[in-house]
Amino acid sequence: MDIIFFGTFMHSTKEHSLQILENHYIGINDGQIQFLTDKEDFERLAAKFSYNLQSVRHLKPGQFLIPGxxxxxxxxxxxxxxxxxxxxxxxxxxxxxxxxxxxxxxxxxxxxxxxxxxxxxxxxxxxxxxxxxxxxxxxxxxxxxxxxxxxxxxxxxxxxxxxxxxxxxxxxxxxxxxxxxxxxxxxxxxxxxxxxxxxxxxxxxxxxxxxxxxxxxxxxxxxxxxxxxxxxxxxxxxxxxxxxxxxxxxxxxxxxxxxxxxxxxxxxxxxxxxxxxxxxxxxxxxxxxxxxxxxxxxxxxxxxxxxxxxxxxxxxxxxxxxxxxxxxxxxxxxxxxxxxxxxxxxxxxxxxxxxxxxxxxxxxxxxxxxxLGLDDKIGNFKVGKEFDALLIDLTVTDSPCDIFGDEISEDLLQKFIFLGDDRNIVEVYVKGQQRLQNNNFLC
The missing domain is CATH 3.20.20.140 (Metal-dependent hydrolases)
Known part of the structure; x- marks a missing residue:
């Protein structure tokens, strides 16, 4: 199944403890990340991998993806x-x-x-x-x-x-x-x-x-x-x-x-x-x-x-x-x-x-x-890795942390880490399969 998200993604690389990618697209097929790109190259890559452009999920302000x-x-x-x-x-x-x-x-x-x-x-x-x-x-x-x-x-x-x-x-x-x-x-x-x-x-x-x-x-x-x-x-x-x-x-x-x-x-x-x-x-x-x-x-x-x-x-x-x-x-x-x-x-x-x-x-x-010897498979959003990810939402009605609209992306991640909890983890993916949605299991 194809999945495309558009929004903010935050992950780590060998060179950067925190890399923030705003206004980016990520494409997942058969559990694997096929592309991670900005707007300029999205249509070319979507066509290359035959993605349906109507299926793009646009993340809202206060939402972002991080690795599992x-x-x-x-x-x-x-x-x-x-x-x-x-x-x-x-x-x-x-x-x-x-x-x-x-x-x-x-x-x-x-x-x-x-x-x-x-x-x-x-x-x-x-x-x-x-x-x-x-x-x-x-x-x-x-x-x-x-x-x-x-x-x-x-x-x-x-x-x-x-x-x-x-x-x-x-x-x-x-x-x-x-x-x-x-x-x-x-x-x-x-x-x-x-x-x-x-x-x-x-x-x-x-x-x-x-x-x-x-x-x-x-x-x-x-x-x-x-x-x-x-x-x-x-x-x-x-x-x-x-x-x-x-x-x-x-x-x-x-x-x-x-x-x-x-x-x-x-x-x-x-x-x-x-x-x-x-x-x-x-x-x-x-x-x-x-x-x-x-x-x-x-x-x-x-x-x-x-x-x-x-x-x-x-x-x-x-x-x-x-x-x-x-x-x-x-x-x-x-x-x-x-x-x-x-x-x-x-x-x-x-x-x-x-x-x-x-x-x-x-x-x-x-x-x-x-x-764990799994860095060739998981750990960040590098193309070719399997999609283990969390969709974080700091705007849920019962969120334990408040946001005010002027936070930069790094602030949002920091607030999630220090103030957030499972209520902010609205979706969980393992190898591209959604396993959890709003604390409900999809086994």
Whole structure:
């Protein structure tokens, strides 16, 4: 189906954290962007691709298109705890709240209820691509993949692997973890949906034996280089615990690298306490970072120096990290990322430059696509990419932000990021298919 929009489009490129294209046309066919042009060249391109000029949709003042948001780190199974239970630091929080919750996902009915809610909520908030942690349970992890398939969300799905745990009802043997991981991969592949991809998911080195980490690295390679996701350097206590468990390794990053778990398709969440050698290892392996500023603050883990990480040239995206993070909206991660960077900058020299909302917007779109190895498909409105997009409307009757008619386009985007919410996201597209209209799903 052909789609043509005329109006204002805002996206990021390699060269520009924010590029604003006003009075432009974008043409989409079979889910792919065929042209993005101004008025002068529109008729020629429309004729070239045989578009019906009567089908052009003209955006109103206060409306604009942005790329779909990419959440590079979210625990779908923790969604019932979102917005609550944030009174403890990470390791204690896992023991008291998180592992007992995740153990409930052995109940397929409970899992389906939760996963339907989190996929619906993230899509309503403009997350067209999500990198999900599920639990150790293969059947309910598959259910998450089936729900993403049904709703049309682009997703990486990970059955969690962990053969070390203090909770007897939430652990698995090494052999079972390996066997279930293979079953899960094959089951997701049988969905035959290119939007839904299995992801190798060791919880983190604290919860995995060397034998399991080695097997997971081998499985990722065996299946042609599957995506990998896990955690690293989230807290000082966690980092110290890992290095005691693996005394032969000189860094947390080296542990993962030695087991084949650092690749150009690896997503490493948090990275608050990285040393220069670890940044170098990330650069060499092309592993990416999921910056989770909301949960880093809520669990008192620390503040990642985003400016330093960007200067190191490592791939970086944003993660909501539900339920360490309180919100399933990537907008919250943008807002909190700006606040965290400015807070850190207060203790820096005057030459230190905090990261602004435009750069965080790039991380939430193009940056996230690079971290997930999808930047050849999504992340901005470059011709040839798939059309993952949000139609934003700041004029809806119940809008949480007010506009006054004299704002420039950059102001409108900034107001949406800092004041807007799902009420302003009136249409959601994934690969050219409209999935949401005015908070109603079109599955």
């Amino acid at each position: 948001l990419v959440d590079t780190h979210i625990h779908a199974s923790q969604y019932p705890n979102a917005g609550s239970k944030m009174d403890l630091p990470l390791l204690d929080w896992l023991e008291k709240y998180t592992f007992p919750l995740e153990a409930k996902f052995s109940d397929l009915e409970f899992a389906e209820k939760c996963y339907r809610k989190v996929v619906a909520r993230t899509l309503k908030n403009g997350t067209t691509t999500a990198c999900y942690f599920a639990t150790i349970h293969p059947e309910s992890s598959l259910k998450l993949g089936e729900i993403c398939d049904e709703y049309g969300q682009r997703a990486y799905i990970g059955k969690v692997s962990m053969d070390i745990s203090s909770h007897s009802n939430y652990t698995e043997t090494t052999e079972k973890s390996i066997r279930d991981t293979r079953w899960f991969i094959e089951s997701i592949k049988k969905l035959n949906n290119p939007l839904v991809t299995p992801c190798i998911t060791p919880r983190f080195a604290v919860n995995c034996s060397p034998s399991l980490l080695r097997a997971l690295g081998n499985i990722a390679k065996e299946y042609g280089g599957l995506p990998i996701q896990t955690h690293i350097n989230e807290t000082v206590r966690e980092r110290e615990s890992v290095l005691k468990l693996f005394p032969k390794h000189d860094s947390y990053a080296h542990i993962y690298e030695s087991f084949g778990l650092l690749t150009n398709k690896t997503v490493m969440a948090h990275c608050v306490y990285m040393n220069d050698c670890e940044f170098d290892t990330f650069k060499e392996t092309e592993a990416g970072i999921s910056h989770c500023p909301t949960s880093n603050t809520m669990l008192q883990s620390g503040i990642m120096d985003l400016r330093k990480s960007l200067d190191k040239g490592v791939k970086i995206g944003l993660g909501t990290d539900i339920s360490g993070g309180y919100s399933a909206s990537v907008q919250a991660a943008i807002r909190d990322g700006v606040g965290a960077s400015k807070t850190l900058g207060m203790d820096k020299s005057k030459s230190y430059k905090p990261v602004d909302f435009k750069e965080l917007f790039r991380l939430a779109t193009l940056g996230g696509s690079k971290v």
